[in-house]
Amino acid sequence: MSASHTQRTTSSVELDRTASWYESSARTRVRLLLDPGSVVEFIGPEKREVSPHLKLFDLPEQFDDGIVVGLGRLDGSPVFVAAQEGNFMGGAFGEVHGAKLTGLLRAARDIGSVPVLILFDTGGVRLQEANAGELAIAEIMRAVIEARTAGVKVIGLIGGRAGCYGGGGLIAGCCSALAVSEQGRISVSGPEVIETNRGVEEFDSRDRALVWRTMGGKHRRLLGGAEVFVDDTVQDFREAALELLSSIRAFGIDTLKAEQSRLEDRLQRFGACPDAVDIWTAEGIPDAVSIPALPADQFIALADKVRRSSRDAR
Amino acid sequence: MEDLNFRHATRQRAAGTRKLAVIGVVASGNLEVLAERVLPDSECLVEIRTAAAGFGEVWDAVIADFVKGYSPGGLRFSINDGGARPDTVSLRLAQAARLMEEDDQ
Amino acid sequence: MTLDDILASLFPDGHDVKNSGGVLSGSGALRSGGRALVIGVADRTALGVDEAIRLSNYVLASVESGNAPILVLADSDSQRMSKRDELLGLNEFLAHLAKSLIYADMHGRPAIGLLYGHSAAGALLATALATRVLVGLPSADPAVMDLPSMARVTKLSIEVLQEKAKSTPVFAPGLRNLAQTGAVHLTWDEATPLAEQLDTLLANMPDARDRRDALGLERGGRPKAYAIAERVRELALQAL
Numbered sequence: 001m002s003a004s005h006t007q008r009t010t011s012s013v014e015l016d017r018t019a020s021w022y023e024s025s026a027r028t029r030v031r032l033l034l035d036p037g038s039v040v041e042f043i044g045p046e047k048r049e050v051s052p053h054l055k056l057f058d059l060p061e062q063f064d065d066g067i068v069v070g071l072g073r074l075d076g077s078p079v080f081v082a083a084q085e086g087n088f089m090g091g092a093f094g095e096v097h098g099a100k101l102t103g104l105l106r107a108a109r110d111i112g113s114v115p116v117l118i119l120f121d122t123g124g125v126r127l128q129e130a131n132a133g134e135l136a137i138a139e140i141m142r143a144v145i146e147a148r149t150a151g152v153k154v155i156g157l158i159g160g161r162a163g164c165y166g167g168g169g170l171i172a173g174c175c176s177a178l179a180v181s182e183q184g185r186i187s188v189s190g191p192e193v194i195e196t197n198r199g200v201e202e203f204d205s206r207d208r209a210l211v212w213r214t215m216g217g218k219h220r221r222l223l224g225g226a227e228v229f230v231d232d233t234v235q236d237f238r239e240a241a242l243e244l245l246s247s248i249r250a251f252g253i254d255t256l257k258a259e260q261s262r263l264e265d266r267l268q269r270f271g272a273c274p275d276a277v278d279i280w281t282a283e284g285i286p287d288a289v290s291i292p293a294l295p296a297d298q299f300i301a302l303a304d305k306v307r308r309s310s311r312d313a314r
Numbered sequence: 315m316e317d318l319n320f321r322h323a324t325r326q327r328a329a330g331t332r333k334l335a336v337i338g339v340v341a342s343g344n345l346e347v348l349a350e351r352v353l354p355d356s357e358c359l360v361e362i363r364t365a366a367a368g369f370g371e372v373w374d375a376v377i378a379d380f381v382k383g384y385s386p387g388g389l390r391f392s393i394n395d396g397g398a399r400p401d402t403v404s405l406r407l408a409q410a411a412r413l414m415e416e417d418d419q
Numbered sequence: 420m421t422l423d424d425i426l427a428s429l430f431p432d433g434h435d436v437k438n439s440g441g442v443l444s445g446s447g448a449l450r451s452g453g454r455a456l457v458i459g460v461a462d463r464t465a466l467g468v469d470e471a472i473r474l475s476n477y478v479l480a481s482v483e484s485g486n487a488p489i490l491v492l493a494d495s496d497s498q499r500m501s502k503r504d505e506l507l508g509l510n511e512f513l514a515h516l517a518k519s520l521i522y523a524d525m526h527g528r529p530a531i532g533l534l535y536g537h538s539a540a541g542a543l544l545a546t547a548l549a550t551r552v553l554v555g556l557p558s559a560d561p562a563v564m565d566l567p568s569m570a571r572v573t574k575l576s577i578e579v580l581q582e583k584a585k586s587t588p589v590f591a592p593g594l595r596n597l598a599q600t601g602a603v604h605l606t607w608d609e610a611t612p613l614a615e616q617l618d619t620l621l622a623n624m625p626d627a628r629d630r631r632d633a634l635g636l637e638r639g640g641r642p643k644a645y646a647i648a649e650r651v652r653e654l655a656l657q658a659l
Contacts, residue, residue, distance in 0.1 A: 025339060027336070040658050042650075042651045042654040042655060042658070043647065043650060043651060043654070044334075044336075045336045045346075045348050046334055046336075046348065046350060048392075049643070049647060052642050052643055053587065053589050053590070055315075056583055056586065056587060057573065057575075057583070058315055058365075059315075059365070060315065060340050060363060060364070060365045060394050060395065060396050061340070061363070061394055062339070062340040062346055062394055063336065063346065063348055063392070063394065064336075069651055070658075071655060071658045071659065078659065080655060085339055087339040087341045087344070088339050088340050088341060095589070095641055095642075095643055095644050095647075096643050096644070096647050098644070099632065099643065099644040099645075099647035099648040099651070100647055100648070100651050102632070102644075102648040102651075103647065103648035103649060103650065103651025103652040103655070104651055104652070104655055106648065106652045107651070107652045107653075107655030107656050108655075110652070110656060111656070111659060114659065125540075125563060125564065127564055127568075127569050127572050127573060127590065128573065128589075128590055129589045129590055130563040130564040130569070130589075130590045131563050131588065131589055131590060131591075131596055131597055131600045131602065131640070132589050132590075132600055132635075132640070132641050132644065133563075134540070134543065134544065134548070134563040134602070135548070135597075135600050135601065135602045135631060135635070135641070135644075136644065137544060138544055138548035138549065138602070138631070139629055139631060139632060139644075139648075141514070141517055141518075141521070141544065141549065142521055142549070142629050143629070145518055145521045145522060145525070146521075146525070146629075149522070149525060166540070166541070167540075167541070167544055169509075169510030169513075169514075169541075170510055170513050170514045170517065170541060170544050170545065171514075172510060172514070173510045173511045173513065173514025173515065173518075174514045174517070174518055186508075186510055187505045187509070187510060188498050188504075188505065188509045188510050188513060188540075188541045189498060189500040189501075189504075189505060189509075189541075193500060194500045194501065194502065194505070196568075196571075197500045198500055198501060202501060202502055203501075203502045214502060214505055214506050215505060219506075220508070223507075223508055224508075225508045225510070225511055253479070253482055253483070253522070253526075256475075256479055256515070256518060256519055256522055257479055259511075259515050259518075260472070260475060260476060260479055260515070260519075263468075263472055263475075263508075263511060263512055263515060264472060264476075266507060266508070267468060267469070267472060267507065270506075270507060271468075271469075271507065273506070274503075275506070276506060279506070314511075
């Protein structure tokens, strides 16, 4: 390969990485996030390991069951990667989908030194295989803790269409660190679920501004629920992943005790706040109502000023 | 769900050396196409599982058009369809065929 | 069995388990010696941030004191579905509780779940499913997702869902279905003192490895999970 060709390839990769994370498919995210040509997929679509349960509901399958898992390189170093496709059944966890991530995490645990990047894009459990999906999430949570105990860094990247809901939110909470964009909503119960169960007075799921400021990336960053806030491009997520990989500390009882204090402190300080704006105000942000409209770079500067991230307490 | 298969004789072998490509997502109005270089150079096979039953003739026409335009000899296309419109199907097939024209990584 | 009956049957030599607003905490004397830490959710209480933080506190306080088992009793609702809980980061609180239980289990305090009533969704993940061995009582009625909610989302009638549920344990609520997928390891007999059954379990406690996928395969509830996870693991080890 000639030098000029290499140069052209490099700059075209840089151009590609300006792509929106939110708009990209799982495969595109993986391809652009990692070093060009470095990804080897495990049980790819050509293996046709589809869900064994969707047939019963006369629903179409996807050859990869909505998740890509593999090994690639990030700035030259090996990383395991898993990416959920939020457009296939809302990125939900089914039996095969979940088992691929479980297997990947167990391999990382066995090796002990190769980090795992999880590109979340999920509504939670796939209803048509709810029991298998729920259990898959339980197994993944356990596998994340086993991997972290073995010294593995597990990073979650959240900024997809489906957000990170239900059991996906719990897995995210088990990760070593999270990077989130504004679009990357993190929550257990989704807006529609709260409204259906508790009424529109409790939560109006059609009030998009309410959804974003309660569950969106900016609030999660200010609250300490995510370490890093990023703009919605593949390049920004790549830089965040590299930054987090270089700063994560070991996981152990001290981590959990620090998290206990961190969460107790949060309840004490913000437990009576009726809205995200009240929490931001209590955090000392002078013009809290302007947060949702703030461009990413200004928000990042502000967040870095008001709140240290919680990277030793997760 | 409905299964449809279309086998065509092709004028020539599909260009490139890539063995495998996948494009698209299974969602309402969308589809995924998996292309594999596994057939003799003079053949093309398209296997479809679709959520929208009863459109066999439309598929027949779309695929005949595609084979005529691209002559994807040696390729098998496997499609999971969430009920995409014919123009979306044509687009995805063309994208898959173009990806296969690349050289293997 | 009521909660009081269950505690009395588990700990004939006495216990000091308190129920405060649906959050259980305390300990029980084991016949084999020592005291088990007992935590849990009772009275079909929803698991929100306030409940979860108390439970994780009990677990973490116990990690560095002894090696007796942790019993996690569950008769809960789902996670608390409210604006306040999500605003405060419920996912972190539930994950923290699960992490604390799993960590304790891996570090000398084996965690045993006892599902004796209802439980669902995020509450189930953060409590009963974050243990090494999950036991069900016959009266338990866990539901990852209830059929009316499923009917709404899948646009199928409850009758159709009930019909489909006859051919697979994979989606419908119930202890038996969860057991078939490998989530519930064993079901105890209410007619036999629970203390005896607990003793038997403690004497035969499996190691901390997660084998629920193999169990699901063996019981026919999850045909592919074990093989897929194992294949990915092997491919990943080889690829490096």
